[in-house]
Amino acid sequence: MEAPSKVIHALYTDDDILMAAVKKVKAAKHQIEEVYTPFPVHGLDKAMGLAPTRLAITAFLYGCVGLTVSVVMMNYIMIEDWPQDIGGKPSFSYIENMPAFVPIMFELTVFFAAHLMVITFYLRSRMWPFKKAENPDVRTTDDHFLMEIALNNNEAELTALLEETGAVEINIVEIEEEQH
Structure with a gap:
């Protein structure tokens, strides 16, 4: 089993602020692991640089x-x-x-x-019966948006960037890597 790695969770309360934050984080060349939203956000996949669906x-x-x-x-x-x-x-x-x-x-x-x-x-989507939910924060099912970014010894720089983008809460979390 691999050692736990760290990610940073930035919470936002507005989808427009989230979109602007995703664009700033991508422009600063940081790796966005995932974005959790309570509803689909138009254009988020393109802003994150995800490949189109087939x-x-x-x-x-x-x-x-x-x-x-x-x-x-x-x-x-x-x-x-x-x-x-x-x-x-x-x-x-x-x-x-x-x-x-x-x-x-x-x-x-x-x-x-x-x-x-x-x-x-x-x-x-790997959503089979009895699968444990992967949502890191229950507020993202109601009214918050969460951006998860991998940390590579750039904690201070990334925290400052996320505060600048309008994040209402920033948490550093250790995660266990899954074996696929």
Whole structure:
């Protein structure tokens, strides 16, 4: 097990002040580990320098899987396995009956995209059942914003910078590194 490392927690009470603080800290070349907010803050990911999400790409791929499953399923069930003459429209081929299948194709595309995207999000975020919460301060679920920055023997300099950015509280915390 590694020795505990130190991080600094800076608490803010306003999202605009937090955004300005993140930009100042990044401009000063400090490593922001994480920012905890009670609600999504528009532009925070870009200000922190995070890579754009690829969740939309996976949603498209999952939708394609759903569309493929619906086409194969309907072709097998309604054309090959149990063809029926419904309202004088015999099931000779899938293409002739496709207009009637469009709602099912749409629904399964949305169903697969939505459900698999949620599962992917939870797995990617490591949010599985019975996982211990990682929130370092309960006030960030209500009305405070917390910026967590790694310390590298620059405690005084970083504390002065954070006070200058408008932090209402600054704490130095020792954390245990997780083994993944």
